[in-house]
Amino acid sequence: MLQIQMGQLEAWLAQAFWPFVRIGACFMIAPIFAARYVPARVRVALTLAMTLLxxxxxxxxxxxxFSAAGVVITAQQLLIGLTLGFVLQLVFDALTLGGQVLANSMGLSFALNQDPLRGTGTPAIGQFYTILVTMTFLALGGHLALIEILVHGFQTLPLAATGLDRQTLWSVVVWGGNLFSGAVTVALPGVAALLIVNLSFGVMSRAAPSFNLFAVGFPVSLVLGLVILLVGLPQMQASFLELLQRGFAFTRDISQLTQR
Known part of the structure; x- marks a missing residue:
């Protein structure tokens, strides 16, 4: 009769539980995988499939x-997974924030649509950028690159009670500054052009007080903003690709702490 001891059960559980925690934590926050349109069952099934492999x-x-050391290891795996997903999610948030800033300058802050990634209302321009960078991310195989980093990370950053150090966590905080720098890079050309237009309308309204600024200024700002959006798409895509490359390089640095 086959007899299984409690120690063997705990060893088998540890073999699968801690990889499941790291992978599941990453998929909870990583772009595409954490989107609202991805059902929770699909996310759990994908996590289980990767864990089995x-x-x-x-x-x-x-x-x-179930020991105190096991709880510490679980917390470390949770932190590692969340960090890997958070770094890439900031790249998407930077483009979305840039689109929102541009939409506010165009006077489209009231045009809200449902964001499929987060399930919240965002300006139409911000959602347009979100959908565009999502399709670009999938076309470039970014989801596969993230899975590769996760799998390779178990060899370079093994399961242990010692995971991310303070220096790495602080570098993640510094990386969060890319959210604002990326948003400024995307929105600055359009915001600057629209600012010049608004200044011109201000001068015209001072010269001709009877001039209906709202009736003329809003359509002109809207049309000019759409033209700027069309002309600036290549620059926006280049900014996204640069941020994405830096994001993947940073996640690889995090997952290769033991090789430094």
Missing amino acids: VAPLVRAPTASP
Whole structure:
């Protein structure tokens, strides 16, 4: 009769549980995988499938998942997964924020649509940028690159009670500044052009007080904003690709801490 001891059960559980925590935490916040249009069942099924593939290749610690050391390891895997997904999510948020700033300058802040990634209302220009960068991310195989980094990370950043150090966590905080710098890069040309237009209308209204500024200024600002949006698409895409490359390079640096 086959007899299985409690220690063997804990070892088998640890072999699959900690990889499941890291992968699941990453998919909870990573772009595309954490989108509202991806059902939770699909996300869990994908996490389980990856865990089954990765678990035999992972060297699990000898600590029990139910011990104090096991709780520390679980917290470390949760933090690692969330960090990897958060870095790439900031790239998407930077473009979305830039679109929102441009929409406010065009007078389209009231034109809200449902964001399929976050399930919240965002300006139409911001959602347009979100959909565009999502399709670009999928076309470039960004989702596959993220999975590759996750799988390779179990060899370079193994399961252990020591995971991300303070310096790495601080570098993630500094990386958050790219959210604002990327948004400024995307929105600055359009905002500057629309600012010049608004200044021109201000001068015209001072010279001719009877001039109906709202009736003429809003359509002109809207049309000019759409033209700027069309002309600036190549620059926006280049900014997204640069941020995406830096994001993947940063995630690889995080997952290769043991090789530094």
